Amino acid sequence: MKIGVAGAGAVGCFFGALLSKAGHEVIYLARGSHYETMKMNKLQVDTEAGLLTVEGEFTDLPKDLGEVDLVLFCVKSTATKELAEQLHGIVKKSTLILTMQNGVENEEILSRIFGINRMISSATYVQALIESPGKIKQRGNVQLVMGPLDFSIHNEVMAIVKMFQQAGVHTTHSDAILEEKWKKFVWNATFNPLSAVSCAEVGEILDDPNLRKTAETLCMEVIDLAIKSGIKFDKKLMVSQIFLKSERARGHRTSMLQDRLNGKRMEVEALCGFIVRKGAQLNIATPAFQTVFSILNYIDDKIEHPTSIEAQ
Ligand SMILES: NC(=O)C1=CN([C@@H]2O[C@H](COP(=O)(O)OP(=O)(O)OC[C@H]3O[C@@H](n4cnc5c(N)ncnc54)[C@H](OP(=O)(O)O)[C@@H]3O)[C@@H](O)[C@H]2O)C=CC1
Ligand SMILES: CC(C)(CO)C(=O)C(=O)O
Incomplete structure (x- = not known):
């Protein structure tokens, strides 16, 4: 082939x-x-x-x-x-x-x-x-x-x-590949944006009580969105699976954090922007994502890549 x-x-x-x-x-x-x-x-x-x-x-x-x-x-x-x-x-x-x-x-x-x-x-x-x-x-x-x-x-x-x-x-x-993608998306949505905002590795998010609480809130918001989008998730089970899985990735710097540290554009729109937009469409509240989205979007567009915006 x-x-x-x-x-x-x-x-x-x-x-x-x-x-x-x-x-x-x-x-x-x-x-x-x-x-x-x-x-x-x-x-x-x-x-x-x-x-x-x-x-x-x-x-x-x-x-x-x-x-x-x-x-x-x-x-x-x-x-x-x-x-x-x-x-x-x-x-x-x-x-x-x-x-x-x-x-x-x-x-x-x-x-x-x-x-x-x-x-x-x-x-x-x-x-x-x-x-x-x-x-x-x-x-x-x-x-x-x-x-x-x-x-x-x-x-x-x-x-x-x-x-x-x-x-x-x-x-x-x-x-049921879209279900599989949503499973991975829930993990990425829980950790990637928060790690990019805080510059923390997954283990540091898990160990800091405030960051962990924020991660749990993000996780629940994205699961609500998945369920409303037609994905058959058990919310409680999914949250516990996501945090159990993250224990094996303690030392991991998410790809979004790596992009931020390397001065590359982050996948802000595909993660947070999508969740905020889809949440508004389906009437699911996503205040934690809206907050993280606004900060990361500002960092990406106005601080890290101001010239690419002017060029558009
Ligand atoms: N890295 C990882 O461990 C994982 C990544 N993913 C996902 O996989 C996807 C890819 O990630 P990753 O491989 O890390 O990203 P990279 O940035 O390493 O790779 C993408 C490459 O494509 C190049 N590229 C972009 N546009 C063009 C173009 N028009 N012509 C030629 N080359 C182009 C980029 O160049 P340039 O840098 O110049 O833009 C870059 O080298 C993302 O969605 C990511 O979230 C999923 C699981 C794990
Ligand atoms: C956690 C990981 C490496 C899984 O492949 C990932 O998808 C990411 O960091 O964006």
Whole structure:
């Protein structure tokens, strides 16, 4: 199978590298110094299981993904619409799109652009980062839960699940993938924005009584929203599962905190903005998210990236 990685950052390069090593033809779409370093010196992935050096095909031109059968869609949610619109006119009509992103709104945006019958989604459990241009670091357990948004591509998805399994990734299939995504979203919504506001690791949030209380409030708000959106969660059980799971991630700096510390745009809109907007639509109160959203949005737009706003 010919696979395109769009864009090839931490998550895309990690999974792309495993598929390359398993013998698949993988083309990596990246940009900037990360792209230039990979093109010149190959891709290096420092995984929990050892160092991988990948001699893939690297490009900074979306048009080079024209012949792929599957796109691993791995940009930050801030770039979803822009890159999807570029790729839509380029990839084949039969190309399947697998979003490995956090959040629960990318599926909707991508389905609108590519059509729901080409869409696969995964709840992506991995801890990876771009350590320096051309070099990815991954630590901890890796797991994918994958499923189609439309049942008509069930068989194709089963083949892709098998492909990831054969590449050594613990991958399972789900016919209720949006439920799986919401489960992960509840965890991310509980910890990512709060960690980005406070610059605290997950363990520090758990140990500080005030931060912990705020995390619990955020968790309950997002679960109420999930339930009102049609996801079948038991609220009490879900809260206890989220906090139990977080005990295993005590030393983790969430991806949103990493983005803030690295001066990158945070996925504020895809997490907090979505929750506030959807809450207003469905008549679910989300005051804690509104507070965190206003602070993070201000930090992201006015303090960290003031010029990108002026340029719009
Ligand atoms: N990192 C992690 O451990 C996890 C991340 N996730 C989710 O996965 C998604 C991806 O995260 P992650 O891999 O960390 O993000 P990264 O920022 O590391 O990777 C995205 C890459 O895509 C590049 N890119 C963006 N737009 C384009 C474009 N138009 N053309 C070419 N390249 C482009 C970015 O470049 P540039 O930097 O220049 O913008 C960046 O290198 C997010 O939704 C995240 O929340 C989920 C689980 C774990
Ligand atoms: C917790 C983790 C690493 C899970 O994959 C994540 O999704 C994030 O930090 O955003």
